Structure formats: structure tokens, C-alpha cells
Amino acid sequence: MSLDPADLADELRLDVVSYDFVPRFNVPPGSFVPIVVERFDDEGQLHRRxxxxxxxxxxxxxxDVKIGFKAFNARSETVLDKPMFRQAIRRRRCALPIPGYYEWETTEDGKQPWMMSAAGDDPLFMAGLFEFWKQPDATWLVSTTILTMESAGHLSDVHHRMPVFLGRDRIDDWIDPAVLSNDVPDLLSSTLAHVDPASVTRHRVGRAVGNVRNDSPELVEPVA
Known part of the structure; x- marks a missing residue:
């Protein structure tokens, strides 16, 4: 989370930016992350936020809120039917803008972390879902999960799963709340068909990233 997502306000046509940006280089599940959503206000006007x-x-x-630690990813193969996700996939879809993410390769010498980032100048966008949960103090917690799919291309050399990436031209359809429930399976199928692993580049990073207490720009630097 080293890229200020507010810089995307114009390109993504954001009406509201309420994400409090704090640069981070090691973001584990349970952390707060930015999501791009479209929601209707009380007057029926649609806003991108x-x-x-x-x-x-x-x-x-x-x-219990702890259930979220088991649902930081959602498998695209079962997301339409699994009780944890089947309401969100039909009504509450989002995009997560990130500069990159870590993945771990299993090697003879142990786990080797990689930094995956966009092949171009743009950030990566991952397909996600979001939900609202009423907390004991009566305030609402917004939570999210990232859709995953079987790895393809060079990404399969590192791990057998990868996020569902959204091209800029796919974001509008994915987050559109007006998509009818009956059309969601086709939307999901089309989204998966347009994922391009070549849009992602990668390099090895040091194993210090395996400890969530480490959080510095050096974590993303390439290693031999």
C-alpha cells in the first residue's frame, strides 16, 4: 500500500475519497485496505467511492468478526454458491487498487517470497467483494475479500493460485450495482476470461516480509 490511491481520483471518476492513506509495505489480513465501490445515496443517485x-x-x-480471518480470499470456482460469499457476489462487488502484492514459492530451501506488480505504470486492480457487519457498538464494519483463480502464464511458476485481475476496461462492469443477480454468473465468467497474467511482472524479495512486524520500503527491493 505504498501508492496513494487518491491519485487515481480523476482516472477512476471517484466522487468520494474517504480512504485514509497510510503507506505500508507489509499488509496482512485484518488490515485496512482501499476498495472502489458504487453505491446509491438516499436520493437514488449513484456515486463512485x-x-x-x-x-x-x-x-x-x-x-464474530474473527470469521473474517478465514475469508480474506474467495475462490472464483465456488463463490456463487458458498454461503460466505454468495450474497456479496450478487450485490456488493468492488475493486482493490494496489501497487503490488507478495506471493510465496515453495522451494527446496523453504518459502521464497516474490513481489508481483503491474507490468506498466498503472497499479493493479483486483476483483473483490465487500460486506457490512453491525458491530457491538452499533457502528458498521466494512470488510472485503479478494477473488482468486487458478494461476496462468508465468504466475503459475510461483503459486497455483492468483488474484482475479481487472483491466481498466473491466472495472465499470464489475462494480456496477445495477447488474441483476441472474446476470452475475455471466459477469463472473467474462471477468475471468479477460484476466491477463502478462499484465503482471515479478521479482524475488527478501524473506523479511514473512514477519508482519517488518514494514519498510526495503521489503519490496529485488534480491539475487
Whole structure:
């Protein structure tokens, strides 16, 4: 989270930016991350917003917020049917703008972390879902999860799963709340078909990133 998402306000046509940006270089589940959503106001006007969400989906029916630690990813193969995600996929879809993410490769010498980032100058956009959960103090927690799919291209050399990436031309359709529930399976299928692993580049980074207490720009630097 080293890129200020507010810099995308014009390009993404954001009406509201309420995400409190703090540069971070090691962002584990449970952290707060930015999400791009479209929501209707009380007068029926649609607004595109950059909001803050807790990474780890907490559905409205959850008894405990800790359930989110088990739902920081959602498998695209089962997201339409799994109780944890099936309401959100139909009604509450979002995009997560990030400069990059870490993935771990299993090697003979242990886990080797990689930094995955956009091949061009733009950030990466990942397809996500979001939910609202009423906390004990009667305030609302916004939470999110990242859709994943089977890895393709060079990304499969590192890990068997990868995020569902959104091209700029796919964001509008993905976050559109006016998409009818019956059309969501087709939307998901089309989104998956347009994922391009070549839009992502990668380099090895040091193993210090494996400790969430480490948080500095050096974590993203390439290593031999």
C-alpha cells in the first residue's frame, strides 16, 4: 500500500475519497485496505467511492468478526454458491487498487517470497467483494475479500493460485450495482476470461516480509 490511491481520483471518476492513506509495505489480513465501490445515496443517485475496508470478509449474519480471518480470499470456482460469499457476489462487488502484492514459492530451501506488480505504470486492480457487519457498538464494519483463480502464464511458476485481475476496461462492469443477480454468473465468467497474467511482472524479495512486524520500503527491493 505504498501508492496513494487518491491519485487515481480523476482516472477512476471517484466522487468520494474517504480512504485514509497510510503507506505500508507489509499488509496482512485484518488490515485496512482501499476498495472502489458504487453505491446509491438516499436520493437514488449513484456515486463512485474509495472506501476503507477490513481485509477479510465478515458477512452480515456472522456472530464474530474473527470469521473474517478465514475469508480474506474467495475462490472464483465456488463463490456463487458458498454461503460466505454468495450474497456479496450478487450485490456488493468492488475493486482493490494496489501497487503490488507478495506471493510465496515453495522451494527446496523453504518459502521464497516474490513481489508481483503491474507490468506498466498503472497499479493493479483486483476483483473483490465487500460486506457490512453491525458491530457491538452499533457502528458498521466494512470488510472485503479478494477473488482468486487458478494461476496462468508465468504466475503459475510461483503459486497455483492468483488474484482475479481487472483491466481498466473491466472495472465499470464489475462494480456496477445495477447488474441483476441472474446476470452475475455471466459477469463472473467474462471477468475471468479477460484476466491477463502478462499484465503482471515479478521479482524475488527478501524473506523479511514473512514477519508482519517488518514494514519498510526495503521489503519490496529485488534480491539475487
Amino acid at each position: 474509495l472506501e476503507t475496508a477490513s481485509w477479510g470478509l465478515v458477512p452480515a449474519w456472522a456472530k
